[in-house]
Amino acid sequence: MLSRKLLTATYPLARPSNLRLQQCAFHALRPSIVLFKAKNKKGGVVELLDENDPEFLDIEDVKAAEASLARELSMENTPDSGHNTNVFNSFYDVLVSETRNPKELHAMPKETRLNNLLQHVKQPDEADKLPKLVEQWRNKRLPITPFTSSKLIQSVCEVGRGDIAYKLLGDRYRYGLFPSSGDFEKTIETLCKANELDKALVTLAMAPLYKSSLTGNMYATLVDGFSENVDDENAIEKAAQIAEEFIKTTEKIEKKENAKDALTKLADLLVKCGDENRAQAVQSFVATI
Numbered sequence: 001m002l003s004r005k006l007l008t009a010t011y012p013l014a015r016p017s018n019l020r021l022q023q024c025a026f027h028a029l030r031p032s033i034v035l036f037k038a039k040n041k042k043g044g045v046v047e048l049l050d051e052n053d054p055e056f057l058d059i060e061d062v063k064a065a066e067a068s069l070a071r072e073l074s075m076e077n078t079p080d081s082g083h084n085t086n087v088f089n090s091f092y093d094v095l096v097s098e099t100r101n102p103k104e105l106h107a108m109p110k111e112t113r114l115n116n117l118l119q120h121v122k123q124p125d126e127a128d129k130l131p132k133l134v135e136q137w138r139n140k141r142l143p144i145t146p147f148t149s150s151k152l153i154q155s156v157c158e159v160g161r162g163d164i165a166y167k168l169l170g171d172r173y174r175y176g177l178f179p180s181s182g183d184f185e186k187t188i189e190t191l192c193k194a195n196e197l198d199k200a201l202v203t204l205a206m207a208p209l210y211k212s213s214l215t216g217n218m219y220a221t222l223v224d225g226f227s228e229n230v231d232d233e234n235a236i237e238k239a240a241q242i243a244e245e246f247i248k249t250t251e252k253i254e255k256k257e258n259a260k261d262a263l264t265k266l267a268d269l270l271v272k273c274g275d276e277n278r279a280q281a282v283q284s285f286v287a288t289i
Contacts, residue, residue, distance in 0.1 A: 091116060092117060095113060115151060117133075118155045121156065135175060144175075144176060145178065146178040149178045150182065153165045153179060156168075160190065160194065162187055162194055163194070169203065169206050170206065180212060184210075185218055188200045188203050192221050197222075213254045217255065223265075226238045226239035227265065236273055244278075246263075247281070256289060260289050263286050264286055
């Protein structure tokens, strides 16, 4: 037989107003989504009620909890018939509020809700808000899995915000991501499309810090990006330097064959620029891939 009651202090209460605080003593010190049970002297089970349990909440709290749950379910079940900024803002505002104070351990959002939010990132200005939330999320000691890390990078890159991905990857202590090689490829590609080539080059250097493998795609994107940069008179020189670095570290690079086309085009450009020696070195390497 289950006894559905709260654990209370056994010592006399100083004031009736302290009753609720003492009833909450255990509740306030454990994650809100976990329901603990303890055996009593009679061999039964006493439950420490979840913070959203109707027996624990006041009437006003019950109504507020029901309304909040209804809103959340409504947002999650809304069909995607075009982007609705209000959906993103609703998810975002709730998560920012719940993660603002890292010491409030009774307010712990579900770990999946960050993934739910990322599904609604459809505008560049929405990506701007994510670093603040991710920092608060980490300060709250909430986990970010490799899947969530990849989803985060993918979400911001899909709206053309390679600079946000660059920011998130650039501070491991603050944001604590677990990116894959594919995430670095996506970030470099997005930055090159936005002509943020220096940031793309720095992103390449970040990959080993996360123990992510360097790939032929990363170098191919950079070589193409610099080669096609008509605004920089030294663009071909920079592309050639990247190619030389690629050739020197080829043993550490995965899927190096993916850089073959980019290197071939670079060799042709070097010939046109009269740099026969470099062109020949690149062509010789391409022949070995």
